[in-house]
Amino acid sequence: MDPLAPNAALVIIDMQKGMHSPALGRRNNPDAESNIQRLLSAWRQSGRPVVHVRHMSRSPTSVFWPGQTGCEFQAALQPLALEHVLEKNVPDAFIHTGLERWLHTRSIRQLVIVGVITNNSVEATARSGGNLGFDVTVVSDACYTFNQSDLSGRLWPAEDVHALSLSNLAMDYATIVEAGAILTRSREAFREGV
Template identity: 30%
Template sequence: MKRALLVIDVQNEYFSDTFPVEHPPTSVSLPNIGRVMDAARAADIPIVVVQHSAPEGSPIFAKGSRGWELHPEIARRGHDHLVEKTKPSSFTGTDLREWLAARGIDTLTLVGYMTHNCDAATTFEASHAGFAVEILSDASGSLPYANRAGSATAEEIHRVFSVVFQSNFAAVMTTAEWLDGLRQGGAAERDNVFMSNRRARGMA
């Protein structure tokens, strides 16, 4: 197993009044992201920082704006590769796949934002490409939505996506669990859709 850490879109926009991540609160997720980056550096795990860019004039993530900039806690830490993306997946329109392949990476640990959008798109594409994926539930986060399909709180969105990830696409764990696994070796396993459903129906 050879890991890389993907730090996805930890940009000032998510810490502003314009587009704030709400669950888990950034007062929890940001320190955990910092701890994971520090542990990865100490363990010689490559760190890829991903930054989302939108066109000038966009209400969020407009390239060159303060909201677009990496959060200072990310900017002050070193990284091995910087990926600039314009789509939710960190793979779409970027050199990420080639960069990982050149280094023999087969396992991706994801932290950052948002659980249900860029983390999800990256997770699904990585899983389909054959990578083992780990998502740290307290080092990521969501915000609430309301549209013609209905509404959902940040907690609901984050929780449901985490359950779906664990059922098929990724191993979901806390920062503490990931750090323990790093010290002890090995990797957490994702579940499967059949057993996840049976447990929900009280059949397992």
């Protein structure tokens, strides 16, 4: 694992009120939000950049349709005034958002990605980040997903969907770690004045 750069960006994906909708079904990793909060606190303390990504759906039936409370950020993860906020309409946070340019303008090469849904927006964004040459880390216990049926109708538990998605990312696109490892790296870099 590379040392944590002084400008490593924490990218928080789609942590909106709509993610609590019962319509989304059963999820895994009930501690994801608290792990994201711990990481966000560490990033704020160290002065590293934070990017908040908000999904704005193109489907009127979505919990993320503009104007609904589902689009709002969760209370514990509200962006601060100086933190970057971007909106996306597709799973990948790099598509039509200016994220790549925003990162390049600030010479940011290292991304730490957290949020939801593991096998959708997290995976899509991490894949693009890796393909674009960024050093991408996905924090496994700061993400979650939901039960999912495959094309044959078989229901897969959220834990399996999550694990397979992270395994796909680990092959070519991202390093997969737990929040504790990132927090340790952050504290070490902070002590060393990095």
